[in-house]
Amino acid sequence: MFGSISETQKAILSGDIKCVDVVDHFLQKIDEKKHLNAFLTVTREQAYDAAKKQDKLVSSYGRAVLERLPLLGVVVSYKDLFLTKGVRTTAGSRVLESYIPTYSATIVERSHTSGMIMIGKTNCDAWAHGASGENSDFGPTLNPHNNEFVPGGSSSGSAVSVAAGLSHVSFGTDTGGSVRQPANFCGIYGLKPTYGAVSRYGVVAMASSLDCVGVFSGYLGDCKKVFDVVRGTDGRDATLKNGGFHIGRKPVIGVPDEYFSEDVDPVVLENVMQALEVFKGGGYKVKRVKLPSTKYAISVYYIVQPAEVSSNLARYDGIRFGESREMFGLEAKRRIVLGTFVLSSGYYDEYYKKASKVRTLIINEFDEAFKSVDVLISPVSPSTPFRIGEKSADPLKMYLSDILTVPANIAGIPALSVPFGRYKEFPLGFQLMGPKFSEEILFEVAGDFERMTDYKFIPV
Amino acid sequence: MDEKFEPVMGLEVHIELSTMSKMFCGCASDHFGKPPNTQVCPVCLGMPGSLPFPNLEAVKDVIKLGLSVNSSISRFSKFDRKHYFYPDLPKGYQISQYDLPLCSGGHIILRSGKKINIRRIHIEEDTAKLLHVSNDEESYSLIDFNRSGVALCEMVTEPDFNRVEEVVEFLKEVQLIVRYLGISSADMEKGSMRLEANLSVRRVGEVGLPDYKVELKNINSFRFLDKALRYEIERQIRILKDKEKVIQETRGYDQSKGVTFSQRSKEEEMDYRYFPEPDIPPMVFDDKFISGIVRELPELPYAKRDRYLSDYGLPSNYVEVLVSEPERAAFFEHAVRLDSRYKVGVKTIANLIVNKDFDRKYPSPESFMKKILDLMKKEYASGDLTSKAVREVISENIKAVEDYNKGKGEVVGFLIGQVQKKLRGKGDPALILQQLNNALKVKGKL
Structure with missing residues (x-):
């Protein structure tokens, strides 16, 4: 009843339950799973208010409500990077501990006008800096499959929110893998759309040329429904474009050699190879492709990203938005210093400019690859979930968690993390990448895979 | 032997564009005299998550100015972030243009025939306005964000000026062109035209630039411009005559005392850490776009002067008065068109405007012409x-x-x-x- 969007809507419209019951259900789950530390703020009252309004609409208009509210009764959580008018937004940092925004992000507005009900704001690595959730100033989020392990990051709470059944769907941000990797560690779908497909307006910026608003869901169809509602130009984010296409034949799957290297845990590799067998068995054509500059992606990322971070964090001057600059954590300070250095005169050409050139090279290689294949398949994280504390003392090791997800951000292409397989108690999976605005094709391929494997999402 | 010195000067002229809305948001940009912080939004306040959405009209306005001063217009241009910390800059950076300005090169020719070269014209956002309050009990600063994010155009000249009169003439010409284009009131007193002069002094006969320069700021009227420049030139000459070195620095002008004073030593160059603004895609202009703007350009003051001299044979001092205000020139031309019916003669029309301010007394050209006819009837015997x-x-x-x-x-x-x-x-x-x-x-x- 509280599983997928269509299941819940069916129950609401048939009169079996009310929207208020849906809210009850998820609030109860949130209370039960408090120890996971997935939420920084639970918006109990707002959720009930919204649900009551929707219940009234349902009782007066019945099914017709769906025309105005296509996502009626859908309970959503937002990574605490999305500005929510009147509701505290911290970005996971003590610097914004008491910051209450005066406006809402475009995607928050669009979600609410389409009928989604906000249940709360989720925990994340401070300023979205991290791949484990351990960098949150409000304590780490725990992996629901084993509480001694990390859920991935930086959109940790959002991934857990969906994986543990605390909301239907959740919004995260993906700058270098922050949606796909936690989705992978938690066993759910995680979409990082094309750069410029979904508005960044009202999202605390990390690295502006890489940031993407992403969607978490347990069910593939839900991901698509939510993406369709929030995508598209808004007159506020100048980098937005409208796009999308179909190819009208069975997509050809590319296997990039560089993503299957010995740096990737054999367990992870073996699992992706199995997925590939499923595709082959389903009649998909599979081709090997080369993306030789992949090895530079993480270097490019750790120049461009801190550069933009250092610029974007300049506004948190300790005068406005609440708390002092002393509250910045180590990782933010590290990136501010690194970014300031690579942009300094005398070093700009050597670092930032060179990184931009390599970035172009990586983009060109993807373009070239997509001439012969329609989607690429690869592992998401080079390892299975790691223990809390295992990598937190070694930033470089942590940075390498992003090695397989970062290229899609550098190239601005869409990528979808798909749950498949298990290792011990942990879920595994793979990612599909496609050319810009190929989200429909990614959904199509993942949907086919779901049917072939008879996959069913079960919250932890 | 008494050595002769001459100043070498270059200008940075800031012109606030009179677009309806600000450079990157929908707030009204006319901020003069408005109650503080009433024309603000998340974008111009630098709130978390806000993003700039560029104003195409402002971009066009700057291209218009470039076309009017013989600049070449970049077919590929972009915005860059310029970083520095100051309370009037809420994002910690200003969105400006670094290596690919909208307009490069260009020049304006002075009456003497001297050519003043323009290095570049770019677009950026204005900062907020600081108000420093100080009295016996306390001293504090207030910030008004109404000006924050207003579209600003910056013109940088080459160091081609050697006389104060040249600077004044150049600025008046820029002001006039801007007013003809209708892109700004370019009013120095209201701050919609602001000036910084880079000034150094060399011995007459020397070529090349001196090894220092002084940046002169807060000059906010033509009257003070003349005084400030002359004061600073004299100051530097005195120092050089004493065989001392002029310190490279930024100096302000104190209107009440009539002197310049040191504001900031410039020994260490600021590092603005420019990089391409990732929130705004680069701009690509095709021929069609540029030629569309060319078609929108009005007749500019220098073309009008030539035409009034050659077509009407008016004395050059008359031409100057007629051209000095776009409204005046438009009135004159309207009256001249009506003259095909009234036949009082272009010179009579010009004379009554220039010497008698008739255009001010009779604001419609029709009533003006009728008045002339009446006067002629009354005044002249049959x-x-x-x-x-x-x-x-x-x-x-x-x-x-x-x-x-x-x-x-x-x-x-x-x-x-x-x-x-x-x-x-x-x-x-x-x-x-x-x-x-x-x-x-x-x-x-x-």
């Missing part, structure tokens, strides 16, 4: 009266007529005076002259 007076004067001044016949042409002036006396000054000089000439010719033949 043709019959005039010829009667001429006949009388000739018969009463036989001596003068004889002198005239002997070749003393200058007596005509005396005779005109006599005719005017009879007409009580209401004669039409042209008509009197014509009639006198006719009458004298007839007399001469007798």
Whole structure:
């Protein structure tokens, strides 16, 4: 009843339950799973208010409500990077501990006008800096499959929110893998759309040329429904474009050699190879492709990203938005210093400019690859979930968690993390990448895979 | 031996564009005299998550200015972030343009024929306004964000100025062009045109730039511009004459004391850590876009001057007055068009505007022309009266007529005076002259 969007809507419209019951259900789950530390703020009252309004609409208009509210009764959580008018937004940092925004992000507005009900704001690595959730100033989020392990990051709470059944769907941000990797560690779908497909307006910026608003869901169809509602130009984010296409034949799957290297845990590799067998068995054509500059992606990322971070964090001057600059954590300070250095005169050409050139090279290689294949398949994280504390003392090791997800951000292409397989108690999976605005094709391929494997999402 | 020195000056001119909305958000940009912080939004306040959405009109305005001063327009341009910390800059960076400005090169030619070269013209956002309050009890600063994010255009010249008059003439010309384009009020007193001068001094005869420069700031009227520049030039010459070195620094101008004072030593160059603004895609302009803007350009003051001189044969001081305000020039041209019906003559029209401010007294060109006609009727005696007076004067001044016949042409002036006396000054000089000439010719033949 509280599983997928269509299941819940069916129950609401048939009169079996009310929207208020849906809210009850998820609030109860949130209370039960408090120890996971997935939420920084639970918006109990707002959720009930919204649900009551929707219940009234349902009782007066019945099914017709769906025309105005296509996502009626859908309970959503937002990574605490999305500005929510009147509701505290911290970005996971003590610097914004008491910051209450005066406006809402475009995607928050669009979600609410389409009928989604906000249940709360989720925990994340401070300023979205991290791949484990351990960098949150409000304590780490725990992996629901084993509480001694990390859920991935930086959109940790959002991934857990969906994986543990605390909301239907959740919004995260993906700058270098922050949606796909936690989705992978938690066993759910995680979409990082094309750069410029979904508005960044009202999202605390990390690295502006890489940031993407992403969607978490347990069910593939839900991901698509939510993406369709929030995508598209808004007159506020100048980098937005409208796009999308179909190819009208069975997509050809590319296997990039560089993503299957010995740096990737054999367990992870073996699992992706199995997925590939499923595709082959389903009649998909599979081709090997080369993306030789992949090895530079993480270097490019750790120049461009801190550069933009250092610029974007300049506004948190300790005068406005609440708390002092002393509250910045180590990782933010590290990136501010690194970014300031690579942009300094005398070093700009050597670092930032060179990184931009390599970035172009990586983009060109993807373009070239997509001439012969329609989607690429690869592992998401080079390892299975790691223990809390295992990598937190070694930033470089942590940075390498992003090695397989970062290229899609550098190239601005869409990528979808798909749950498949298990290792011990942990879920595994793979990612599909496609050319810009190929989200429909990614959904199509993942949907086919779901049917072939008879996959069913079960919250932890 | 008394050494001669000359200043070497370059300018940075900031012009606040009068677009309806600000550079990157929908807030109204006309901030003059508005209650503080009433025209603000998340974007111009630098709130978390806000993003800039560029104003295409402002971009077009800057391209218009570039086209009007012979700049070449970049087909590929972009915005960059310029970082520095100051309370008037809420994001910690200003969105400006670094290596690919909208316009590069260009020049303006002064009356002397000297060419002042323009290095670049770019677009950026204005900062907020700081108000420093200080009294016996306390001292604090207030910030008004109404100005934050207003579209600003910056023109940078080459160091081609060697005389204060050149600077003033150049600035007045820029101001005039901007006003003709209608892209800004370019009012120095209101801060919609702001100026920084880079100034150094060298010995006359030396070529090349001196090894230092002083940046002169907060000059907010033409009157103070002249004074500030002269003061600073004299100050530097004094230092050089004493065989001392002028310190490279930023200096301000104190209006009340009439002196410049040190604001900030510039020994260490600021590092603005420019990088391409990732929130705004680069701009690509095709020929069609540029030619569309060219078609929108009005006739500019320098073209108008040439035309008034050549088509109407007006004296250059008249031309200057007519061209000095776009509204005046438009009024004059409207009146001239109406003259095909009224036939009072371009010179009469120009004369009444320049010397009598008739355009101010009669704001519609139609009423202006009618007034001229009325005046002419009232003032000038009729043709019959005039010829009667001429006949009388000739018969009463036989001596003068004889002198005239002997070749003393200058007596005509005396005779005109006599005719005017009879007409009580209401004669039409042209008509009197014509009639006198006719009458004298007839007399001469007798």
